[in-house]
Amino acid sequence: MEFIDLSIQQDRIRNKIDDSIHTVLKHGKYIMGPEVNELEERLAEYIEVKHAIGCASGTDALLMALMAFNIGPGDVIFTSPFTFIATAEVISLLGATPIFVDIDPVTFNIDPLKLELAIRAVKEKDANIYPLPRLLHRQQTTDNGQLTPRGIIAVDLFGLPADYDPINKIAEKNDLFVIEDAAQSFGADYKGRRACSLGHIGCTSFFPAKPLGCYGDGGMCFTDDDHLGEVIRSLRVHGKGHDKYDNVHVGINGRLDTLQAAILLAKFDIFPDEVELRQKVAQRYSDLLNSDSHPVIPPRIPEFSISVWAQYSILAKDEKHRSILQTSLKEAGIPTAIYYPKPLHLQEAFSYLGYKEEDFPVSEDCAKRIFSLPMHPYLIEKDQEKIAQVLASNAN
Numbered sequence: 001m002e003f004i005d006l007s008i009q010q011d012r013i014r015n016k017i018d019d020s021i022h023t024v025l026k027h028g029k030y031i032m033g034p035e036v037n038e039l040e041e042r043l044a045e046y047i048e049v050k051h052a053i054g055c056a057s058g059t060d061a062l063l064m065a066l067m068a069f070n071i072g073p074g075d076v077i078f079t080s081p082f083t084f085i086a087t088a089e090v091i092s093l094l095g096a097t098p099i100f101v102d103i104d105p106v107t108f109n110i111d112p113l114k115l116e117l118a119i120r121a122v123k124e125k126d127a128n129i130y131p132l133p134r135l136l137h138r139q140q141t142t143d144n145g146q147l148t149p150r151g152i153i154a155v156d157l158f159g160l161p162a163d164y165d166p167i168n169k170i171a172e173k174n175d176l177f178v179i180e181d182a183a184q185s186f187g188a189d190y191k192g193r194r195a196c197s198l199g200h201i202g203c204t205s206f207f208p209a210k211p212l213g214c215y216g217d218g219g220m221c222f223t224d225d226d227h228l229g230e231v232i233r234s235l236r237v238h239g240k241g242h243d244k245y246d247n248v249h250v251g252i253n254g255r256l257d258t259l260q261a262a263i264l265l266a267k268f269d270i271f272p273d274e275v276e277l278r279q280k281v282a283q284r285y286s287d288l289l290n291s292d293s294h295p296v297i298p299p300r301i302p303e304f305s306i307s308v309w310a311q312y313s314i315l316a317k318d319e320k321h322r323s324i325l326q327t328s329l330k331e332a333g334i335p336t337a338i339y340y341p342k343p344l345h346l347q348e349a350f351s352y353l354g355y356k357e358e359d360f361p362v363s364e365d366c367a368k369r370i371f372s373l374p375m376h377p378y379l380i381e382k383d384q385e386k387i388a389q390v391l392a393s394n395a396n
């Protein structure tokens with residue numbers, strides 16, 4: 001059994017993928033070829049936003065989104081500590097300060113109530129209101145020592161959109177922008193709106209294991225804002241103006257490869273069908289695991305959301321129980337993975353912020369208990385039954 005089986009999908013569209021690759025080899029426009037534009041148009045229509053800008057990775061999408069808001073030293077960006085490192089890495093990379101906000105224990109996404117507390121804590125410079133980084137030994141502030149709250153990066157973890165209505169309301173009240181880290185949620189829904197369209201800029205990733213993956217690295221920014229769209233388009237080609245050798249911003253080489261765009265076009269044809277298949281697989285898990293005799297807590301999705309199930313993550317009773325469950329599954333030939341074993345505030349890379357253990361208890365508790373089961377559109381019922389059986393036989 002595979003954790004994420006990409007070969008069944010490939011068999012389904014092999015001819016189309018081969019044709020697409022050959023078309024690119026024939027026209028030879030490897031950089032910014034026509035497939036990039038075609039993909040951008042199709043995905044903008046799917047997400048229902050005005051601008052879709054292909055880029056080299058999900059990380060570059062996040063980086064350019066922050067750059068479009070001119071983020072730098074002295075700026076504060078609020079985000080979740082329970083996510084992949086890329087979400088917060090881009091904040092530090094620009095010299096700004098990530099301020100972490102704990103998650104909701106049911107959805108694993110940023111908790112809007114705590115977000116409000118964290119914003120107040122920064123504005124009033126009072127870590128008694130909410131845990132703040134201890135920045136004393138680093139030049140993170142501007143000359144007058146001020147830290148200015150600028151924005152929020154909300155993460156749609158495991159494919160489930162964060163709770164954007166309260167998040168956007170808090171952002172507006174505090175004059176902050178909202179970037180949606182939709183690296184795991186392309187294809188998901190929130191109150192009838194598509195993931196990637198839920199903040200000022202949505203950023204997704206086409207890393208192979210994501211719901212819509214290519215055969216290498218790739219990503220995309222989505223926005224309805226004409227100005228932001230134009231700036232990101234410029235940033236991804238070294239801040240170009242009317243041509244490549246006229247530079248109006250300090251940018252990066254952040255383009256999506258033509259070959260990857262061509263592969264994504266072939267994959268996107270069957271993507272809506274795969275999103276449906278993912279719902280069926282998740283529902284089967286839920287039916288199998290939602291009984292009192294079962295020793296794990298399966299995910300619960302708010303009724304106004306549709307997850308795209310990038311991961312199917314469950315909670316064991318404690319760290320020891322998780323290890324027993326993972327070992328039994330492994331012995332039965334069933335792969336599992338832990339997303340994420342260490343919250344970001346406890347990572348060495350962010351030790352300069354000076355956070356400490358117990359600053360974000362929900363994230364820390366989840367990091368000890370969570371693990372993910374095999375999940376992909378083509379997972380068969382028989383395999384899921386086997387997984388459920390192994391779990392049930394390890395109740396303690």
Ligand SMILES: *Cc1c(COP(=O)(O)O)cnc(C)c1O
Pocket residue numbers: 057058059060083084086087155181183184205206207217218219
């Ligand atoms: C995968 C991922 C990213 C980064 O995407 P890449 O394409 O690998 O750069 C960012 N944030 C989250 C939440 C992710 O899962």
